[in-house]
Amino acid sequence: MTLFDNNKNKPLSDRLRPETFDDFLGQTAIIGEGKLLRRAIESDNLPSMIFWGPPGTGKTTLARIIARQTKSDFVKTSAVSIGLKDLRLIIDRAKSNQTVNKKTILFIDEIHRWNKIQQDALLPHLENGLIILIGATTENPSFEVRGALLSRSRVFVFDPLNKEEICEILKKAIKNKEKGYGEYKVKITKDLLLLIGNVANGDARTALNILEYAITPNIDSDDFKKEIKITKELIKEALQRINILYDKNGEEHHNIISALHKSLRGSDENAALYWLARMVESGEDPLYIARRLVRFSSEDVGLANSQALQQAVAGYQACHFIGYPECNVILAQVVVYLAKCKKSNALYMAYGEASNDARELGNLPVPLHLRNAPTKFMKDIGYGKDYKYSPEYGYKEDQEYMPKELKGKKYLKFKKNEN
Numbered sequence: 001m002t003l004f005d006n007n008k009n010k011p012l013s014d015r016l017r018p019e020t021f022d023d024f025l026g027q028t029a030i031i032g033e034g035k036l037l038r039r040a041i042e043s044d045n046l047p048s049m050i051f052w053g054p055p056g057t058g059k060t061t062l063a064r065i066i067a068r069q070t071k072s073d074f075v076k077t078s079a080v081s082i083g084l085k086d087l088r089l090i091i092d093r094a095k096s097n098q099t100v101n102k103k104t105i106l107f108i109d110e111i112h113r114w115n116k117i118q119q120d121a122l123l124p125h126l127e128n129g130l131i132i133l134i135g136a137t138t139e140n141p142s143f144e145v146r147g148a149l150l151s152r153s154r155v156f157v158f159d160p161l162n163k164e165e166i167c168e169i170l171k172k173a174i175k176n177k178e179k180g181y182g183e184y185k186v187k188i189t190k191d192l193l194l195l196i197g198n199v200a201n202g203d204a205r206t207a208l209n210i211l212e213y214a215i216t217p218n219i220d221s222d223d224f225k226k227e228i229k230i231t232k233e234l235i236k237e238a239l240q241r242i243n244i245l246y247d248k249n250g251e252e253h254h255n256i257i258s259a260l261h262k263s264l265r266g267s268d269e270n271a272a273l274y275w276l277a278r279m280v281e282s283g284e285d286p287l288y289i290a291r292r293l294v295r296f297s298s299e300d301v302g303l304a305n306s307q308a309l310q311q312a313v314a315g316y317q318a319c320h321f322i323g324y325p326e327c328n329v330i331l332a333q334v335v336v337y338l339a340k341c342k343k344s345n346a347l348y349m350a351y352g353e354a355s356n357d358a359r360e361l362g363n364l365p366v367p368l369h370l371r372n373a374p375t376k377f378m379k380d381i382g383y384g385k386d387y388k389y390s391p392e393y394g395y396k397e398d399q400e401y402m403p404k405e406l407k408g409k410k411y412l413k414f415k416k417n418e419n
Contacts, residue, residue: 012212013205015179016172017061024065025168025204026161027058037156044070046103048126048133050111050141050150053158056203059136063107072103072132079114087121094130104131111135112144119149126152139287160202167193169204170211181215181228188230195235213238257292260335265300269339276335286327290316293334303414304344311337350411357406364403 018024021031021038031038040046046066051059060076067074075090094104106122108114114135125131133153137144141155161169170193173180200207214234256278263271279289290312297312315334319327373383388397400407 011209012173012180013208016169016176016208017064018058019065019068021065021069024058024061025165027062027158029159030156031062037154041066041069046070046105046132048153050135050137050145050153050155051158052137052139052141052155054138054160054202056200056205056207057158057160058204059158060107060109063105063134063136066134067105067107070103070105072105073097074105074107076107076109078109079111079118082108082114082118084118084121087118091125091130094125098130105134106131107134107136109136111149112137112139112141114145114149116146119146123148123152138285161204162202163194163197166197166200166202166204166207170196170207173208173211184215184219185227186215186230187227192230192232192235195232199239210235210238261292261296261300264296264335264339265343267339267341267343269336272335272339273332276331280324280328280331283324286319286324286331287316289331290319290334293331293338296338299348300343300345301338301341302344302347304342308338308341344414346412346414350413354411357409361405364405367400367403369399370401 024031029035031041037049051062053059063076064074066072073093075093077086077090090104090106094106097104122131122133126133133149135141135145135149135153141150167190170188174182174186174188176182196207196210200210211230214230214237215228218228218234256275260272260275260279263275276289280286294309294312294316297308301308312334315330318330322330368382369385369387371378371383373379378384388399390397402409
């Protein structure tokens with residue numbers, strides 16, 4: 001019976017999912033020998049955790065390995081699909097496990113989308129140790145996971161896999177007879193493996209998908225001796241099949257976001273819409289795009305239009321609420337608005353100059369008249385002396401607010417067409 005008779009409905013990335021630490025590649029900063037998480041697993045003293053990192057870096061796989069290593073019941077779900085009824089069933093299951101001294105690990109993918117009611121329902125069971133939570137997210141948990149849950153969890157940051165790790169995973173896929181392509185005579189050069197490693201951008205799942213799409217159409221299940229030679233052209237075809245038109249973490253990623261930024265700065269709404277579409281249609285995270293637009297609204301529009309920041313922040317919030325595909329028109333609205341805004345980088349330049357002074361001049365002392373004087377001793381030595389309360393002077397008081405070394409320094413400088 002061949003590989004495809006056994007697992008014909010499973011993608012290569014699922015078939016090759018590591019089951020032990022020995023097979024798991026990457027994330028040595030987290031689970032290398034002697035690291036905190038590795039010690040916690042080996043001592044069977046697990047905290048609740050949040051795994052934060054890009055797709056395809058091993059978050060789900062590591063959670064499964066932890067459950068297997070600690071002989072725990074592994075319950076996998078997604079924040080977008082689990083409701084309170086489901087949660088109650090999981091809690092009942094955990095209570096049943098507890099009666100036979102078995103731990104329950106609840107793995108929640110996309111935990112940043114979990115609502116407050118669901119989190120509140122789970123918190124008591126985390127505190128009493130009934131359930132160990134492992135949440136996975138591609139979003140910064142400081143912003144996207146509620147504080148009550150975050151405070152009860154340890155956050156572990158996953159890095160993109162490097163090219164060497166990706167290549168090693170691909171080699172295993174080619175050599176593995178049970179789960180990969182070891183039964184077939186697959187020929188691929190080191191350069192082409194590195195090419196896949198480059199375009200996968202640290203995502204093992206993407207790399208395996210590329211390899212699978214390059215090999216599968218050329219398999220002859222009746223002729224195992226037939227050589228399958230992987231060429232650059234085959235890899236390009238595979239890239240088209242999995243719709244990698246845009247390199248999310250590599251050079252093209254930075255080139256396109258730069259093109260969008262510069263098109264906005266140049267007030268070309270049509271070019272800006274095109275570069276936006278390039279990112280959106282290739283599956284770029286909408287919140288990443290929205291965050292860049294928020295930054296642009298202050299960096300390049302700034303004080304020329306104080307509504308720009310509100311528009312950009314509202315766009316980010318709307319994208320967070322509804323996601324793809326509906327949020328594409330929201331991003332388009334913000335992009336066109338920012339493109340058509342009057343521009344000013346005065347704020348950006350002013351802060352840059354102030355920041356430079358703060359670094360170069362060190363800790364300049366606060367003038368005595370600007371210091372608070374909560375004690376009599378502080379008043380006696382001059383804290384707050386001669387300070388003028390602005391409202392009493394109609395905000396026209398003659399008073400210096402800078403350190404004496406920067407007296408009269410002006411950071412904010414508008415060009416003629418900016419105010």
